[in-house]
Amino acid sequence: DSGVTQTPKHLITATGQRVTLRCSPRSGDLSVYWYQQSLDQGLQFLIQYYNGEERAKGNILERFSAQQFPDLHSELNLSSLELGDSALYFCASSVRGTGPDTQYFGPGTRLTVL
């Protein structure tokens, strides 16, 4: 158990819908990261937040957005869902968010879009 929690574990929804994934970082970690893992694309970096501010962006679609709240938990919002958005979404956290800083991954949320 890494100490990073994610809810829900599974989510099944329809195309065109909107969902919110939630992540609570390890105690003491200020940085949160979101990754998407699909069979064809592997593990892809989406976005990073540090202490409430966006720090780095990857190949995140415009239909996706995220934020980190004052209590440091983070939410990833996915809208206008498409079949191709079906994937495992991981949240990770680290202390500093930069430098040789180990990221610890949560158990993931499996999203299925029907």
Place this chain on the structure above:
Amino acid sequence: EDKVVQSPLSLVVHEGDTVTLNCSYEVTNFRSLLWYKQEKKAPTFLFMLTSSGIEKKSGRLSSILDKKELFSILNITATQTGDSAVYLCAVLFSGNTGKLIFGQGTTLQVKP
């Protein structure tokens, strides 16, 4: 374009064998290379390598980085069935970010 390439993509061995997993990278602003093990769900951290030529070791696992030739290897000796997993290599960029670029992973199956 930044990329991380792992080989082989899959590997089947028997218990007691030694395996070597490879990771090569072409990235701008390299800081460190990380290895993760992914079983059913979340990737779990194994090693972070920042300096060339210094071996990191944890039990039967060891890893080394070559920054001149831009690659790293992960060795597992005396493999056990519990080593069966996907092994992921990732590169951490320098600068004010923790962004990781992952390779596609090596799926290792250890047969009894």
